[in-house]
Amino acid sequence: MAAIGVHFGYTCACVAIFKDGRAEVVANDAGDRVTPAVVAYRDTEQVVNKGEKPVYEMTGEMTRHVAPQDVAKLILHKMKETAQSALGADVTEAVITVPFEFAHAQKAALRAAAEAAGFRVLRLIHEPAAALLAYGIGQDCPSGKSHVLVYKLGGTSLSVTVLQVNGGMFRVLNTHTDHSIGGESFTSALAQHLAAEFKRSFKQDVSSNARAMLKLMNGADMAKHSLSTLGSANCFVDSLHDGMDFDCNISRARFELLCSSLFNKSVQPIRSLLETTGLSTSDINKVVLCGGSARIPRLQQMIKDLFADVELLSSAPPDEVIAVGAAMEAGLLVGREIGSSPESVTVEACVSDILLKEVDETGAEVFSVLLPSGTPLPARRHHILSGPGRLASLCLELYQKTTEHCGLDLVFGPLCVCVTCVCFRDGSLHVSCVEQNSGKTEAISISAAS
Template sequence: MAAIGVHFGYTCACVAIFKDGRADVVANDAGDRVTPAVVAYRDTEQIVGIAAKQGRVRNAANTVVKVKQVLGRSYDDPETQNHRTETKCQVVDKQQKPYYEITVGEYPQYVSPEDVAKLILHKMKETAQSALGSDVTDAVITVPFEFAQAQKRALRDAAEAAGFNVLRLIHEPAAALLAYNIGQDSSSGKSHVLVYKLGGTSLSVTVLQVNGGIFRVLSTHTDHSIGGESFTQALAQHLAAEFKRTFKYDVSENARAMMKLMNGADMAKHSLSSLGSANCFVDSLHDGMDFECNVSRARFELLCSSLFNKSIQPIRPLLEKAGLSTSSINKVVLCGGSARIPRLQQMIRELFVDVELLSSAPTDEVIAVGAALQAGLLVGRESLAPEEESVTVDVSAIDLLVKEVDESGAEMFTVLLPSGTPLPARKHHTMTGAGKLSSVCLEIYQGCVMEHPEKLAKIILRDLQPSEENHNIDAVVTMKRDGSVHVSCVEQSTGRSEAITIAAAS
C-alpha cells in the first residue's frame, strides 16, 4: 500500500511518500526536496518551482507567488487586499473573487488562485509518482490550524483537480507530531508538546496536550507579519547599503535590483544555517556592475536580532493562556524552513532548558512526512469516519458571529464564541424582530468582524403572527469538539422553531 503526503505552504511545497511502512520526502526533477510554490506563465507553458522563482526578475508580472494567501478568499477580504499590494502580478475582481491577470500572448488571461494551486499540487503529484513508479493518487494534505471552511474547501478542490484522491485534510501541528511518532504509544500517558513553525511568511505556535493517540489543541497563535522572508529582506537591505557604500548608488528603490538582491540574500541565508559565512554574488546589479559581498553568521544574527526576538515573543503568553509554564512542556517540535536557523534554535533552547527539542528531521520536510504517515494509516481502511481525526480541535480557531439588524436598520455583528473558546461550547443568544414581520432571519458567520467574516449558514423563521410587540427569538449555538456547529432558534410566543447543523470541513 502506497500513499502520498503533501505540505502546501505559503512559499514552498513538499511531498513525501508512504511505502513499505515508512515515509520519505521525494526530490523533484531539479533534485530539490522542497519546491518553491511559484508559478510562472509563459507563451506556451506554465513553469512551477525553482525555475519560476529564479525567472521572476524578468517575468514578475506573470509570476504568481504566495497563492495560499488568497486561496478560498473573497476579493474584498483584507488578506486578498494585502496580497494585491505586495504582488507584482495583477490581481483583479471577477464576481467578488480574486483572479490573476496574466498578460502573455495577444489577450490577457484570468487565472483563479485554485488553478494556480492546482498546478503546484500537480507538480507534487508528478514528483511522488515518478519516485513510486506507479499511478498512486491517495493523499493527505495539511492545512494551517486557522484555515476557515472556504479555504479548506478551495485547497481540497485544487488537490482533486490536480488528480489527487484526498483521503483527509489534517492540521499542520498534528502532522508535525505524527512525523516524530508522538502520541502513537498509547501507554505514554498525558504530556504537553509545543509545535513551533516559522515558515516563509508566517509564524505559528501551537500548544497541544497528547493523551494516547489523541491530540488536543490547548492554544494557538499565528502571526503573518513575520516569516523567513523577513530575514531575507533584512539581509537584502544590508546588501543594498553595502552596494551604496562601495559604488555610491542607492538601489533600494529599484524593484528589479532589489529582487536580484532578495534572491542572493535568500541563498546566503540558507548557507548561513550550516556555515560560518556566506558569499553573496549578484550579476549585473546596476548599470552592468556586478556585486559581491561576504556576510558572516554573526553579522546576519546582528542584523536580524529584533526579528529573532519577535519570533519567540509569542511563546510565553501562549503558554500562560493555556495555563502552562515552560517547564510544563515535555517536547518542542520545530518545523518550517526558518526554524533551522541556529540562533533561533539556541533562543528556543534557552527558553526550554531541560526540554527535548525535536529537529532531527529537516524542519521544512517534517510536516510532509507526518502527512504521508497519516495517509499510510488511512489508505488501508475501508471507511474513513471523520471522528477518527488525528487532532481533536479543542479550542475554536476562529470567531463565531451572529448577524442581525438593529432598530435603525443597520447590520450588526455579535461575537457568540470568540476564537480560543474551549470546546465543546454552548451559547444562548436572544434577538428581537419587529412585531409586524412575518419572518425573521438569523445568519451565522465566522471570522473577524473587522475583516469581512465568511457566512456559514442562514436560518429563517417563517409564518410568524404579526403582533403589537416585538418577536423574541431564543437562539442556542453549540460547537462540538470536531468544530461542527449546531444552531437552533425558537420564537418565544408561538414556539415556532428551526435548527441547522454546519459540518466541520474534514
C-alpha cells in the first residue's frame, strides 16, 4: 500500500512516496525534486496583525487577508498533487516532518493545514528522526547505545541535533537552532562579491539597486550550486545595469575564501552542542547531513575534520533525505494498519528547557531548570521551595526557552503562571498548574517542602 512523506522546510518543500517496499523522492511538474515554499499573490502584500495573529494583507481592487496556515495549505496541496501524479492514484495517508524546535501550537497549525490540503496525517515526526530513518539507523541494531549527530543547513537556518539510539529508540539529547545563517547567507556573500567586481569593471555601483542585486542573487545562487560539483562556475547576468551585461568566473577557492567566516560560524555550534551535552567527537558514531547547503564540499570537509574516525552519511541528497525518512515512516504506519508491520511508538519531548522562576535572598531572580530539553513528556519533577512564615498559597511562574527568528540569544518566555491546586500532604506542599492559553492541566507537577 502506498503512502506519502512530506518535508515542509522554511524555504523549500520535498515529497517522497513509499511504494513496493521502498521510498523515493518525486519531481514536481517542472521537473524539480525540491519545490520552493513560496506562494505568489499578484497584489501588494504586507504582514499585519488581525485578532492578535499575523496575516498577509493584500491590497488591490479589494483588500483580502490570508493567514500563514492558508499559505502552508497551498504548498502542501501542491506536494499532494505531485505525489499523486507519480503514484497514479488518490493517496492521502502522509507523514509530515517538523523542526524539533516547533511548539505544540505550531505543530497543530501545520497538521490543520495538511488536513485542509487533503492529507490524512498519520503522524508528525521531527526532522532529525526522519533523517535517521532514511539511513536505517537503529533499525538493524536491536541493542546497544550509540550517538548520532544530525547536521542540517537549510536555506535560512542551521540545526544541529545529538540523538542517542538504543534498540531502535531515538532520544534527543540536545539540539541547537540558529536562524541567522543558512544557504542564503552564502549566496548573499557571493552576490556582494559580484557587485564589487561589476563596480571595478564598469565603475558603476549596483549595491543599492534592488533589481540589479536580485539578478546577482539569482546568478550567485546558480554559481553556488555549480561549485558543489565543479572547480569553477561562470556567472552571466543579462542587462544588469543600464543595458550592460555582466560575466564573471568564480573559482571554488575564491568562493571558500569569501565565505570563510560563514563556514566557521556553521561549524562552531557542533563543538558547543557536544560540550553542553557532555560528549566528545569520539563519542559520536555517525554524522548525518541534511539540507541543501550541506552539499558544499568545504563544509563537508570541515565536519569530516572534526569527526576524523566517524562515518559521515551523505550518500542520499541532503535536501531529500528528510522527505525519504518521512515516507519510510508513512509506509511503516500504513503497514501497521493492515497488520503487516510491528507497532511503532512516538514519545513527545520538551522542545527546550522548562524553568521555574524564584527569588533568592538578595531579591534577584533565579531560574531553575525543571525539565531539560529533550525530556520525554508527560513528566514529573520535585523541586524544594522555601519562604518566610507559614504558606497557605503561592503563585508559580514557569518559563520556556524560545529562540527568536532574528537570530537573537535565547530569551525566557512565559509558559504558565496559574496555580490551581495547592495543598499540604505528608509534610509537603503539592502544586498543580494549568496552562492559561489552552486551559489544559500542565504535564508538570511540582512538590515543594513546606
